[in-house]
Amino acid sequence: MSEKTTAPARTAGPPGPPVRRGPGGGGPFGGMGMPVQKSLNFGPSAKRLLGRLRPERLALVAVTVLAVISVAFAVLGPKLLGNAVNLVFAGALSLQFPKGMTQQQVIQGLRAQGQNQFADLLSGTTFTPGAGIDFTAVGQTLLWVLALYVLSSLFSYLQAYVLNGITQRTVYRLRADVEDKLHRLPLKYFDGMQRGELLSRVTNDIDNISQSLQQTMSQLLTSLLTVVGVVVLMFVISPLLAVIALVTIPLTLVITTLIAKRSQKLFVAQWRHTGELNGQIEEAFTGHSLVKVFGRHREVEARFREKNQEMYRASFGAQFISGLIMPSMMFVGNLMYVAIAVVGGLQVASGMMQLGDVTAFIQYSRQFTQPLTQLGSMANLLQSGVASAERVFELLDADEQSADPQRPASPEGTRGLLAFEDVSFRYVEDTPLIEHLSLVAQPGQTVAIVGPTGAGKTTLVNLMMRFYELDGGRITLDGVDIASMTRHDLRSRMGMVLQDTWLFKGTIRDNILYGRPDATEEEMLDAARATYVDRFVHSLPDGYDTVLDDEGSNISAGEKQLLTIARAFLARPSVLILDEATSSVDTRTELLVQKAMSALRADRTSFVIAHRLSTIRDADLILVMEAGSIVEQGTHSELLARGGAYYSLYNAQFAGAGE
Structure with a gap:
């Protein structure tokens, strides 16, 4: 809005709402100060993120069952392959001895020949000479092995399908909660948050949470079950080799913990820098014309490179350090593999194990280290996802606007009697702005509010709309305290036309009907004709079906403002608020719009904020504000005759250029 200040304190005049623009505050050329880094509170944030899976309890049970079956079939495969190796090995050995002998006779004969080592090897194998x-x-x-692997894959696919549904529904609910939260947040929250940073939390961070859940939940469950199943079968095959394999677990946990601790803060910084970079890009693109006009594109590019470099360093450090986990785990796994191969070979040679059991155990050692390696590689995904979750939870935990009353009051009729009764308000606790202000606007009266920048004109409008809550006093609409009404009921009785026009992507018809969606086509056309929108619409190829882009750049600034006026005209509110509503139209069109405004203001209370005093000469009441107080009030002629603050403003505006 035109009068809202953007700094918590100034050398002159009262303060406006404190605005924290983040690193890019103060417009496209603001400083790039770095906020204090907040360390990741991993445990509680991860627990809270997992808590959002509670509605999917039954589906998670199904995923667990499917994963158990899939892993069980996959784990049994190497054992059966070991049996196949034993059959081949035993058959190959049997061909070296004549038929008719028993295995025991063969072994005794070898021992008699002094070949005790070969005899020990044969004693561990069952064969028929x-x-x-x-x-x-x-x-x-x-064939049994093939069947097991096919069934394992089938159940794995089913598990992935169900898990994908769990993840997407969870993220869907999270997005819905964030959207609902945004509608419950007070205006001061958006004043203190850079738009790009907020968009990054709503889009990038939630998408990162989705990817992290999708990639880690399935692998985490499968890896843990695989480790359990493999350990059981390893102990069944050889307790000695199983103990050798288990020795590596504490070592891998120590490595993972040491590396993860160093990368946590870097992941927090990575996503913080992502939000800050998005905010800077959004700010620079929104003010692209301004950047070009003042020739500051090199400074914008320099700040972009600086922030991009900071993001690169944080991202590279986070990914590099967390990426050390997987090769470290692979190194430990290879050490275990060597130890098992050596010890297992010695046991086969001594006849304590069969060759097929050793080959099966070696496969199990690979299956044992692979999920541990996967768990290590998931550490960076988990940390990144939880870092994003913490940023989203910070949004969800933000203080909300006060709740609507359980038994709301509602004015009878739509007279538009608006009264300020001893109202006090301040944006900053220690800096008074409006103190003990009283004002009555009668139904059908046009009240103009004038004064220097920062006097509190737009603040009055914000208080009428309950964008901010009062510190003292009350505001009534038709005798009912607006604090006792629902915000929807209050705002449905008010129409607002701002200096900063807002149009959405859609047709001109859709943008006008936004004021009252249930209006008829004829009512929409009447509003367009009354506000002189109809005049320029007919010059467009598609007329009212012309599609506007997000910024409305395919029509002029004045035409955009006429559309917002038509929107308010169609809404037919009981209280109309015009905040520099004709600042972007030409003089001739402004005169026409003023006539339309006169018709629009008939039988309803109107508040007009204006800097051009020529536009409010016919107002029923003119309020002159300075430093949050009404210093003068009266009609145009009365105030000029008084020779006070209004007289000074009027002369400064109309006589300043000549002097």
Whole structure:
């Protein structure tokens, strides 16, 4: 709005709402100060994020069951493959001895020949001399292995399908909660948050949470179940080798913990820099014309490179440090693999294990280290996702505007009698702005508010709309305290036309009907004709079906303002607020719009904030504000005759150029 100040304190005049623009505060050329970095509170944030999965409890049980079945089939595969290796190995050994002998006779004969090591190897294997390889048994075993792997994959696909639904529904609810929260936040929250930073939390951070949940939940569950299943079968095959494998777990946990602690803060910084960079880009693009006019594009580019470099350093550091986890885990896994191969080979040679069991155990060692490695590689995803979740939760935890009363009051009729009764308000606690202000606007009266910049004119409008809550006194509409009304009821009785026009992507018809969606086509056309929108619409190829882009750049600034006036005209509110509503139209059109405004203001209370005093000469009451107080009030002629503050403003505006 035109009068809202953007700094918590000034050398002259009262303060406006304190605005924290983040690193890019103060417009497209503001300083790039760095806020204090906040360390990631990983545990509580992760617990809270997982708590949002509660509505999916049954689906999570189904995912767990499917994962158990899938992992069980996958874990049994190496054991059966080991049996197939035993069949092949035993058959190959049997061909080295004549038929008719028993295995015991063969072993005794070897010992008698002094080949004790070979005899020990044969004692650990079951074979029939001269029988050869039983290809039928081997084939059946391999078919069972194939069936197990097919079933494992099938249940894994089902698990992924169900889990994808869980993740997307959870993120859907999170987005809905954020959207609802944004509508419950007071205006001062948006005053203190850079738009790009807020957009980054609503889009980038939520998308990052979605990806993190999607990629980590499935792997986390499958990896943990795989570790449990593999450990059980490793102990069944060889307790000694199982103990060797388990020794690596504490080592991997220590490595993961040490690396994760260093990367946590960097992930927080990464997403903070992402929001700040988005805010700077949004600010520079919004003010692109201004940047070009003043030739400051090099400074904008320099600040972008600086912020981009900061984001690069944080992102590179976070990804690099967390990326050390996986190769470290692979190194530990390879050490375990070597130890198992050596010890297992010695046990086979001594006849304490069969060759197939050692090959199965080696496969299990790979299956054991792979999920541990995956858990390590997921650390960076988890930290990144929880860092984004913390930023979203910070938004969800922000102080909300006061709730509407449970038993709201509502004025009878739509007279538009608005009264300020001993109203006090301040944006900053220690800096008074409006103190003990009283004012009555009669139904059908046009009240103009004038005064120097920062006098509090737009603040009065914000208080009428309950964008801010009063510190003292009350405001009534038709005798009812607006604090006892619902905000929807209050604002539905008020129409507002701002100096800063706002149009959404859609047709001209849709933008006008935004004021009253249930209006008929004829009512919409009447509003357009009354506000002289109809005049320029007919010059457009598609007329009222012309599609405006997000910024409304395919029509002029004055035409955009006429559309916002038509929107308010169609709404037919009981109280009309015009904040420099004709500042962007030409003089001739302004005179026409003033006539339309006169018709629009008929039988309703109107508040007109104006800097051009020529536009409010016919007002029923003119209020002159200075430093949050009404210093004069009266009609145009009365105030000029009084020779006070209004007289000075009037002369400064109309005589200043000549002097």
